[in-house]
Amino acid sequence: MTSLTLTDIRKSYGTVDVIHGVDLRIEPGELVVFVGPSGCGKSTLLRMIAGLEPISGGELRIGGQRMNERPASERGIAMVFQSYALYPHMSVRKNMSFGLETARMPRAEIDQRVQKAAEILQIVPLLDRKPKQLSGGQRQRVAIGRAIVRDPQVFLFDEPLSNLDAELRVQTRVEIAKLHADIGATMIYVTHDQVEAMTLADRIVVLRGGRIEQAGTPLEIYNRPANRFVAGFIGSPKMNFLETSISRRIGSDVALDLAGTQLVLRNGDAAALGVRPEHLKVGADRGTSLGQMTVTHVEQLGGQTIVHGRFPDQQPIVATLEGQNSVEAGDLLPLSADLAQCHVFDAEGRRAAALAA
Amino acid sequence: MSVNEAPLYRAPLWLRFKGQLAGYGFLSPWLIGLFALTLGPAVSSLYLSMTDYSLMSSPRWVGADNYVRIASDDPRFRAAMNVTFTYVLLSVPLKLIFALAIAVLLNKGLKGLNWFRAIFYLPSLIGGSVAIAVLWRQVFASDGIINQVLMAVFNYEGPSWIANPNTAIYTLVALAVWQFGSSMIIFLAGLRQIPTDMYEAASIDGASRARQFFKITLPLLTPVIFFNAVILTIDAFKAFTPAFVISDGSGGPIDSTLFYTLYLYQEAFTNFRFGYASALAWVLVAIIAGFTALAFLSAKYWVHYDD
Incomplete structure (x- = not known):
């Protein structure tokens, strides 16, 4: 088990900077997930750690040793x-x-390692087949097996599940988590799938535009997103952002009063209230009333009902209701929310008040 | 509808053909070419190969006599076989190696890649022509540029490469290898098909460049190598122009450049033994077919197909 330290890691192609100084420490045995939208630099960062892309600036240490110049x-x-x-x-x-x-390892040891990895991954019967004779899921196991036999200090996964169908993805996700628990190696896992990130990670690193937006445990990220981007990226359906209006003035500043938390904004600042769809309740008396939603579209998932609609001022809103609800387009739903589960973001998108528990 | 149930109505053949008439009409330029210029002469040459047809007399049936003579009593046939096999067995592997080596170099993401590709391809465009063969004769003549360079650099007085029966064939091999362009283009396309993550995985596995080439590039390129080898082999067996021009149609000196096709040509158009030449042509077809069949049979032992 080995730690990794990234200090002011930068990457540029010519004059174009794609990674703008990333600082991150990954503890021994930790499973860290890099997540972010396409083009956020997560794969580039992983490839720089792997040694497949040269590092333009900063320092990479694995197990305390500088690795910038070492081959993969x-x-x-x-x-x-x-x-x-x-x-x-x-x-x-x-x-x-x-x-x-x-690496010119003795034959007997090679055979032993391959056998052991194949047993862990339950691919012993496949050992003499060619990749083209395997299903997607089996190929995935072989790819993981190829990593395991090398007994590495750090495992790197680059969107390993994105070519699998939904069912297999869930299954393999569980297996990777189990593998991590079993062998306890340090792992870095890149994905754009926030469910993978939430379920697998000890710690999630949310990236955007070559910068770390937030690093924290899955629940930290969910409960206390550092900014509007992170709040919107983690969680499905994504968080609602409602533009707020001024409640009263104190001199030249504006104060918002939310669940007893005072938020002071400079005059002219805008702010948004963030509330996750699953935290919205139907009924005017189940928390703070947010007004009436006109339903425009309903998605029945069986276990949940996702309701899309608009507030009277035309701001869009999505609510996830538990169970099966007989809601139809055109219905009016009074919505309320527990303000303790809401977030306020200032005009720059920074999370302005720690409202969540 | 069950499988064995007959269709309710099936138009008679002539009616169905009538419906397709326009299609055949559009195909006709090619169809006429195929029947009149390729299939017709091929079939008639099969017939002629069993006659003693010469331009002067009408064909007389001789059965397998021509083939028996080829197999048992024709020293020039054996000379031609010797020359042709030497040419094929030297030029094809050399050309493959050359084409692959240059393709690998060009695949490194060189600046001006398109220029180099065009320049290297140029000999293939013009190489088969008479003009180049004439030029080649000059280059390898006793006072040609090769000997001038040998003289200037090594102070060595080279022979007349083309006039010397021991070296003449190698000048033709060199001419063939020089035309590596089209194989190179195909290799280059094949190299581009190999996913880069294969090399990335190998470099994480610690494989050196050489090991990556022999363990990954080469095996993954075997379908392309196979294709090139078959095409080049067939082409080499059919080679005619360079030998014809360089030896002035004689196959000399002392039959040392007597390509099979050149011998066939001499039999047909110098000696007017069309029957015998036809038999020679069919023997060449059999040899090429045999080689190609062998190549396909061997393929399952060394060619890796992805799917």
Whole structure:
């Protein structure tokens, strides 16, 4: 188990900067998930850690040692690619042993390691098959197996589940979590899927535009998002943002009073109230009333009902109601929310008040 | 509808053909070419190969006599086989190696890649022409540029490469290898098909450039190597122009550049033994078919297809 330290890590292609100074420490045995929209730099960051992209500035340390100039093979890492990157002309056994053979490990030890990894991943019957004879899920296991046999200090996963169907994705997600629990290695996992991030991570790092927006445990990120971007990115359906209006003035500043928390904004500042769809309740008396929603569209998920609609001032709002609700487009629903579960963001999108419990 | 149930109505053949007439009409330029210029002569040459047809007399049936003579009593046929096999077995592998090496270099993401690709491809465009063969004769002549360079650099007086029966064939091999362009383009396309993450995975696995080439590039390129090898082999067996021009149609010196096709040509158009030449042509077809069949049979042992 090894720690990683990224200090002011930068990446630029010519004059274009894509990673703007990332600072992050990953503890031994931690599973950290990099999450963010396309183009946020999460894969680039992972590839820089792997040694597949040169680091333009800053320092990368793995296990306390500077790694910037070391080739990928000397960093003690193993990587699982989105495409699996299995060698199509080699059997599963050969795929898994290729790296060990390259390192000139004795045959007996190679065989033993491959066998052990295959047992962990339950792919022993597949060892003599070629990748083209395997299903997507099986290929994924082989790709993970190829990483395991190398006994790396750090596992890197680059969107490993994105080529699997929904059911297999859930199943493999659970298996990766179990694998992490079993072998306890340090892992970095890149995904754009916030459910994967929430379910797998010890710690989530939310990236946007080559910067870390927030790093924290999944519930920290969910309960106390640092800004409007993080609040909107984590959670499904995404958080509602309601533009607020001024309640009273104190001199030249504006104060919002939310659940007893005073928020002072400079004159002219705008602010938004953030409330997650699952925190909205139907009924005027179940928290603070937010007004009446006109329903425009209803999604029945069986266990939940997702209701889309608008407030009288035309601001869109989405509410997730428990169970099956007989709501139809055109209905008027009085909504309320517990302000303790709401967030306020200032005009720059910073989270302005710690309202959540 | 069950599988064995007959369709309710099926138009008679002539009616169905009538419906497709326009289609055949549009196909006709190609169809006429196929029947009149390719299939017709091919079938008639099969017939002629079993006659003693010469331009002077009408064909007389001789059965397998021509083939028997080819197999048992024709020293020039054996000379031609010797020359042709030497040419095929040297030029094809050399050309493959050359084309692959240059393609690998060009695949490194070089600046001005398109220019280099065009320049390297140029010999393939013009290489088969008479003009280049004439030029080649000059280059390898006793006072040609090769010998001038040898003289200037190594102070070595080279022979007349083309006039020397021991070296003449190698000048033709060199001419063939020089035309590596089209194979190179195909290799380049093949190299581009190999996903980069395959190399990234290999570099994380610690594989050196050389190991990556031999363990990943080469195996993944085997379908392209196979394709190129088959095409080049067939082309090499059919090679005619360079030998014809360089030896002035004689196949000399001392039959040392007597390509199979050149011998066939001499039999047909110098000696007017069309029957015998036809038999030679069909023997060449059999040899090429045999080689190609062998290649396909061997493919399952060394060619890796992805799907």
